[in-house]
Amino acid sequence: MSKIDHTPLIAPPILCEAHGAPLWLKCENMQQTNSFKARGAWNAVKKLRNPERGVITHSSGNHGQALAWAARMHNIQAHIIVPENAPQVKVNAIRRHGGIIHICAPGIDAREETMNAIRKEGKQTFIPPYNHEDVIEGQRSCGEEIVRDQPDLDFLLVPVGGGGLLSGCALAVNEHTPNTKVYGCEPENADDAKKSFDSGMLHHPGNPNTIADGLRTGLGDITFGYIQKYVTDVFTVSEDEIRNAWAFAVHRLKLIIEPSCAVPLAVWKKHHHYFKGKPGAMVITGGNVDLAKLPSFDESLGFI
């Protein structure tokens, strides 16, 4: 049976030179299903009390693919609710991993209605994308691998959307290397985590517009609790800063990464004075992006 991969942690010399110290990239774009979401989905499926009933979720993104994969690896069924306007490439990926696809109308109401109708029949266990202890525990393994491979990190930069990965990484760091500071990295245009963190009140993101499409979701109550407790701060970056970091990663580091992964890289650049010279790491969360949408690089802007 396949399982979660211990992904490579690489320190591209071009980054380290600019940084003045080792700067590690945790390559979850090379994870099973090409995103860290495989970790949470795997753990949630492994811990099911009634595996024979199968699992269900509504997601056309990486969580949907990951859950389909984790279910198949455990020989159970995964039902994935997908809105009819989801990109064909994502639907194909879910199907490739063996997911049973249910098309619904766009919008959260239609999704939940469709899901409830299916669950009424089959009693599948709903696995949400982040606000769930088993999912968070799965993402925690990403942080554990990082600090076990490199225990002397000053900081760890993690993108934050729903906060599952950030929570998990912060929990792992708190246990293994509590002197490492963990920062959430978020688009300015979807800064609910920043607002929530600063105010101590859970903010909702509304309907944010950012190219970092994996980070449009808001925190959940469970993830917010962990983030308040174990995260040092949350930094935000503009759309231009994200786009430029993304283009740099693609054109100079030659890595295929989703725009969400460029957010920590953009934070590192923006706050270079703050991080410079200290050994650090960031999570490259996934690589599921349509190649036709990869950015061009404006040489005149440079990056480092």
Add this chain to the structure above:
Amino acid sequence: MSKIDHTPLIAPPILCEAHGAPLWLKCENMQQTNSFKARGAWNAVKKLRNPERGVITHSSGNHGQALAWAARMHNIQAHIIVPENAPQVKVNAIRRHGGIIHICAPGIDAREETMNAIRKEGKQTFIPPYNHEDVIEGQRSCGEEIVRDQPDLDFLLVPVGGGGLLSGCALAVNEHTPNTKVYGCEPENADDAKKSFDSGMLHHPGNPNTIADGLRTGLGDITFGYIQKYVTDVFTVSEDEIRNAWAFAVHRLKLIIEPSCAVPLAVWKKHHHYFKGKPGAMVITGGNVDLAKLPSFDESLGFI
């Protein structure tokens, strides 16, 4: 002054699992100028007897970029002869690294005529792309890094075009870990190295048609000598095999690599029975490819 980077050596779990042992990728696509050619150019420039005269070469490919970069890092001039039909993206890259571009008519006669006219005036030193001891010595550093980082390799797979990298890697392995077998990897459609190796006579490639555009050149007398002496064998693969390996690297490993780099990956797959279970490595030679030309992946073919 910037310098040659010690590039990451990564072992993607998805590959290692299929291989049944560690399988390392030497990421020269993350090297300065995004190809191993920086190594040879850097060493050749460093060893110049008359650096003040500058250097010259005819290449619209990675060697041209690398020589422009190495010259600028040493504060000397690089003149690069480029045929008028060269892609604009390559011309821009040479200019970005500070090369002085001379456009000539297509064809080897026009190139040499243009080069000779410029050299008559400026006495620049000609740095050829591979058949030159200083260039080979530069490429050798790539092999040295690999076997120093991973001394217990059973095999090393290296693409072969002109043979500079293959010669250099074979020399390094012979010195440091002589039990590691070094194999050249070549497109069937440009199998001059295979024919030369098998017959003991230097074959010329003619005008081969392969997507592995970095491997269309033929061996030189110096590189052929080293290859005869230190290389175990040369393997060839078809265009379909190269294309499929390339698509796998892009879509599953999420690495941006040139089609030439896919040749060792295709050799590994084709001769899996031969390599399986033995710790090995291959060189990912460069990442300078137009993103619009990246391949799609035929899921039905799979790869591993």
